[in-house]
Amino acid sequence: MTDTPMIDLSDVQKYYGDYHALRGITATIRPGEFFSLLGPSGCGKTTLLRTIAGFEEISSGMIRIDGRDMAGVPANRRPTNMVFQSYAIFPHLSVAENVGFGLRRLGLDAAEKTRRIGTALEMVGLAGYGARAAHALSGGQRQRVALARALILKPKVLLLDEPLSALDKKMREQMQVELIKLQRQVGITFILVTHDQEEALVMSDRIAVMFEGEIAQLADPETLYRRPTSRRVAEFIGVMNFLPATIVSEGSGRAALEVQGLGRCEVDAPPGGVASDGGTTVGMRPETLTILYDGQAPTDRSADGTVDEVVYYGDMTYYDVRLDGTDRPVRISMRNVFGRPVLNIKARVRVGWSPGALVLFR
Ligand SMILES: Nc1ncnc2c1ncn2[C@@H]1O[C@H](COP(=O)(O)OP(=O)(O)O)[C@@H](O)[C@H]1O
Ligand SMILES: [Mg+2]
Incomplete structure (x- = not known):
């Protein structure tokens, strides 16, 4: 790998008339x-x-x-090429003619x-x-062309x-895997x-999450999911529970908190620290909370609560549990295990959690 980024975007601004569509995009994308x-x-x-393609100044x-x-x-x-949402192929040409369309100007011999x-x-x-005639292909095949x-x-x-957005779910998932393989094979950015x-989580080395013409966070999928830097990013990527918290003390990149329903704990502080008025929010993903069954080894910490709602998915069950001393339930995702019954509404449960899984927002 070279040090030169493949794409280097530096404070890119785009106006359509008065409308500010890109508001200072800065990012680098690596080769491959x-x-x-x-x-x-x-x-x-x-x-x-x-x-980037040069269709827009x-x-x-x-x-x-x-x-x-x-x-x-x-x-x-430009050394770029674009594949569009709608399959922009020529229906009256054959598959080979479609694929070879861009070669016309290169003066290659027929062989x-x-x-x-x-x-x-x-x-x-x-x-x-x-x-084959291009018009006789399925949606997935057209997109391959x-x-x-x-x-x-x-x-x-x-x-x-x-x-892949025009494809049905099954085909989309299959094409996702094929696109990843293809990208590894050709090594193109x-x-x-x-x-x-x-789709972004499954396929990407890194993701830029955008809102209103700006990049809100740029990171690899795991960092984005586990350490979102804002509630907005957290909510856009999957499900996150939020609980109100009070900051007891803060320093050296750590913060001591009193979290409603969970109690006192210490977590990593976000870069730049937390707003100083003392009130804040912590987030936790549904799979970082666990319902502790009898005989199960205790986790780091635990809190008691009552099951409010049960949603059964076959391999998973989602429980909404109201922790004692809170007014809104948290969602907990549990992998179903053979022989372990699904809990009922109103069941009293002990919920295991770990301070390391909590995300404190600015
Ligand atoms: N040619 C254009 N003229 C005026 N406004 C445009 C034009 N193209 C896009 N926009 C506006 O810019 C914003 C961003 O559009 P777009 O980049 O297509 O969003 P996305 O691909 O994320 O859905 C939208 O509000 C859209 O209406
Ligand atoms: Mg679009």
């Missing part, structure tokens, strides 16, 4: 990285992707690709073209499909704008746009 832009609809993901800031400033470089001169098309089709699991067509030009960066947090 699978990078995702994740955020709700309208937060600027597509806009950012299009500015930035209002200020700088975009470098592989060390080169892209100002004034048109889309067709070389055929070879390249064959390799690209193999990459996306469509070996032998070259002669679109991928092959983008990859055949050997871009340094492949930009994917919600490429992938930038994926998605509004689906699970």
